[in-house]
Amino acid sequence: xxxxxxxxxxxxxxxxxxxxxxxxxxxxxxxxxxxxxxxxxxxxxxxxxxxxxxxxxxxxxxxxxxxxxxxxxxxxxxxxxxxxxxxxxxxxxxxxxxxxxxxxxxxxxxxxxxxxxxxxxxxxxxxxxxxxxxxxxxxxxxxxxxxxxxxxxxxxxxxxxxxxxxxxxxxxxxxxxxxxxxxxxxxxxxxxxxxxxxxxxxxxxxxxxxxxxxxxxxxxxxxxxxxxxxxxxxxxxxxxxxxxxxxxxxxxxxxxxxxxxxxxxxxxxxxxxxxxxxxxxxxxxxxxxxxxxxxxxxxxxxxxxxxxxxxxxxxxxxxxxxxxxxxxxxxxxxxxxxxxxxxxxxxxxxxxxxxxxxxxxxxxxxxxxxxxxxxxxxxxxxxxxxxxxxxxxxxxxxxxxxxxxxxxxxxxxxxxxxxxxxxxxxxxxxxxxxxxxxxxxxxxxxxxxxxxxxxxxxxxxxxxxxxxxxxxxxxxxxxxxxxxxxxxxxxxxxxxxxxxxxxxxxxxxxxxxxxxxxxxxxxxxxxxxxxxxxxxxxxxxxxxxxxxxxxxxxxxxxxxxxxxxxxxxxxxxxxxxxxxxxxxxxxxxxxxxxxxxxxxxxxxxxxxxxxxxxxxxx
Numbered sequence: 001x002x003x004x005x006x007x008x009x010x011x012x013x014x015x016x017x018x019x020x021x022x023x024x025x026x027x028x029x030x031x032x033x034x035x036x037x038x039x040x041x042x043x044x045x046x047x048x049x050x051x052x053x054x055x056x057x058x059x060x061x062x063x064x065x066x067x068x069x070x071x072x073x074x075x076x077x078x079x080x081x082x083x084x085x086x087x088x089x090x091x092x093x094x095x096x097x098x099x100x101x102x103x104x105x106x107x108x109x110x111x112x113x114x115x116x117x118x119x120x121x122x123x124x125x126x127x128x129x130x131x132x133x134x135x136x137x138x139x140x141x142x143x144x145x146x147x148x149x150x151x152x153x154x155x156x157x158x159x160x161x162x163x164x165x166x167x168x169x170x171x172x173x174x175x176x177x178x179x180x181x182x183x184x185x186x187x188x189x190x191x192x193x194x195x196x197x198x199x200x201x202x203x204x205x206x207x208x209x210x211x212x213x214x215x216x217x218x219x220x221x222x223x224x225x226x227x228x229x230x231x232x233x234x235x236x237x238x239x240x241x242x243x244x245x246x247x248x249x250x251x252x253x254x255x256x257x258x259x260x261x262x263x264x265x266x267x268x269x270x271x272x273x274x275x276x277x278x279x280x281x282x283x284x285x286x287x288x289x290x291x292x293x294x295x296x297x298x299x300x301x302x303x304x305x306x307x308x309x310x311x312x313x314x315x316x317x318x319x320x321x322x323x324x325x326x327x328x329x330x331x332x333x334x335x336x337x338x339x340x341x342x343x344x345x346x347x348x349x350x351x352x353x354x355x356x357x358x359x360x361x362x363x364x365x366x367x368x369x370x371x372x373x374x375x376x377x378x379x380x381x382x383x384x385x386x387x388x389x390x391x392x393x394x395x396x397x398x399x400x401x402x403x404x405x406x407x408x409x410x411x412x413x414x415x416x417x418x419x420x421x422x423x424x425x426x427x428x429x430x431x432x433x434x435x436x437x438x439x440x441x442x443x444x445x446x447x448x449x450x451x452x453x454x455x456x457x458x459x460x461x462x463x464x465x466x467x468x469x470x471x472x473x474x475x476x477x478x479x480x481x482x483x484x485x486x487x488x489x490x491x492x493x494x495x496x497x498x499x500x501x502x503x504x505x506x507x508x509x510x511x512x513x514x515x516x517x518x519x520x521x522x523x524x525x526x527x528x529x530x531x532x533x534x535x536x537x538x539x540x541x542x543x544x545x546x547x548x549x550x551x552x553x554x555x556x557x558x559x560x561x562x563x564x565x566x567x568x569x570x571x572x573x574x575x576x577x578x579x580x581x582x583x584x585x586x587x588x589x590x591x592x593x594x595x596x597x598x599x600x601x602x603x604x605x606x607x608x609x610x611x612x613x614x615x616x617x618x
Contacts, residue, residue, distance in 0.1 A: 009598070010606075017599075020489070020493040021496075024492050024499060026118045030108055031123075032077045033078045034103070034105060035087055035103060036101065037049075037091065038102075039072075039099055043419065045069060045074040045099070047069065053090075057076075060086070064076055065078055065079050065108075088101070120499055121502065121503060122263070122503065122505065123454075124507070124509070124580060126445070126506055126507045130262050132260075132261050132445065133275065134253070134257060134258075134442070136440045137228060137256045138436040139229075153196075154214060164180075164184060166209075177214070179211070182205075189201060192212060196214055199217070200213075200217050225256075232258060232437065233250060263504070275437065281374060282323050282325075282373040283325050283326075283358070284320050284321075285322075286320070296318060297316040307319055307321050309395070309396050324358055334347050345421060347409070347410075348411070349408060359406065362404075362406055363405040366403070366405065368402055369399050369400065371398065371399045372397050374394070460510065461491075461510065461517065464514050469484045469487065476528050482524075482603045485599075487595070490592050493591040493595065494516065494588050498583075503584075506577050506580035508577040508580045509580035510584075512580070515585065515588075519588070527549055530548040531618060532544075549597070563585070564590075567582045568586065570585075
């Protein structure tokens with residue numbers, strides 16, 4: 001028995017190791033502190049703006065490593081975090097209002113590695129640094145918003161049923177409707193009770209006033225609070241993912257709080273803008289003619305039931321206060337172009353409730369103009385310190401005549417450029433926040449602290465591996481050196497797989513790697529002990545090698561499958577750091593199986609295979 005590997009198996013081992021070295025290589029390059037300049041509405045950063053920024057940095061004697069003008073952003077690399085922070089002050093003061101900047105970290109990977117999609121693995125918040133934010137959701141505002149919506153539905157129902165009421169007021173967790181006579185009140189109670197079956201409908205009298213109260217029962221109020229929290233989590237997750245923050249952590253904490261962790265981001269102001277970003281559309285009918293709008297602007301007297309707005313060109317326009325649909329009722333939005341005019345457009349889909357209302361309004365108002373109001377919190381300037389001044393901006397982006405009734409799907413034009421259409425569609429897809437949020441705690445973990453964690457993690461891996469290497473070399477001699485080679489190869493493959501999958505490495509993930517280092521030699525210990533046992537019962541060296549690998553395989557497989565199942569369970573039920581540990585553990589199990597069985601067998605066969613051997617150095 002000569003223990004020779006077929007050529008294809010040797011080529012497979014060589015290919016896997018070369019690929020592992022190639023894709024692990026990007027992790028040796030440093031993470032540079034970077035300032036990224038982008039347009040708030042997709043504006044392109046010009047070469048002139050780039051030169052102005054670089055000149056300002058040079059005047060303030062702030063050294064940069066390099067600058068790169070990409071299609072959608074300007075990226076300025078610095079040699080040290082201190083230079084990045086100093087550069088932030090300079091850039092903030094000279095940026096026009098339509099541009100914004102953010103601090104982050106970016107790997108300095110050579111171009112030839114980028115050509116083969118070589119990227120370093122993502123680092124978690126504890127290793128890379130970044131921002132931890134604790135958000136409180138205003139549940140009272142969520143209930144008030146739901147009650148306000150119920151108030152509108154109550155008014156609509158009473159008008160449709162021609163039941164005259166004195167007033168409809170929202171208070172607490174319900175809506176109070178006042179009537180002049182008991183008969184009308186009693187009829188309204190029946191209609192409201194029939195329509196709002198999930199609400200509590202009660203009556204009361206006060207002198208000459210007769211009331212019906214439509215209020216939320218406790219279970220519905222709890223459901224509304226839970227729904228608001230879940231919708232806010234989904235909205236924040238969609239918003240962060242859509243805006244390109246890598247590997248964010250967004251999860252619930254308690255009954256009304258949300259934890260957001262953004263690795264690599266170093267600018268708290270930018271994070272607040274990102275989390276609180278609000279952009280939505282409102283569709284309203286136009287009130288009166290243009291002459292009335294100019295008169296209202298001149299005199300300051302706005303007709304009842306109307307509100308004064310401005311179009312993007314500054315022209316005043318009167319719109320009805322009643323909103324047909326808002327961004328809350330939009331289920332999807334996509335950017336595109338109007339087929340007739342070629343202008344940038346946003347294609348909108350409404351939910352069933354919004355579609356029904358839109359169809360009713362457009363059916364009743366064919367031939368009349370309808371306006372689209374774009375609402376956004378926008379940077380309108382900068383103060384003396386270069387900090388952005390943000391205000392709510394409401395402007396009419398489109399006025400069109402209703403040619404025919406439409407419902408669930410339609411398009412909106414009037415946007416300045418495709419980038420703005422894309423940005424609006426993105427925020428509409430992310431959805432509106434169900435309730436206002438308040439950032440009650442924020443922590444910025446600097447890159448230097450993350451680097452300290454990395455250094456400690458690397459030290460733990462190196463020390464653990466060194467002890468294992470020494471033990472294996474002394475105890476198993478040549479076979480121990482082969483196992484050590486497989487252990488080093490296993491570490492390279494773990495890093496390569498993490499990089500290829502763009503998984504996130506955290507401190508618990510490093511713990512998983514340290515654990516894998518110890519477990520990786522278990523398979524070789526089983527094999528080598530089996531070989532020694534075969535030698536003790538008188539088998540030849542070549543037969544002992546063959547028996548050692550073949551007879552130990554089932555034991556190795558059983559042990560690793562049970563550990564892999566545990567890793568899968570940890571990943572499925574865990575979150576955050578627990579998942580990071582489970583990922584590295586699972587990857588380590590798979591790579592150690594390959595290196596300990598296939599890899600060491602190939603090396604042992606190269607050393608001892610194809611020749612007569614009197615004794616084994618084991």
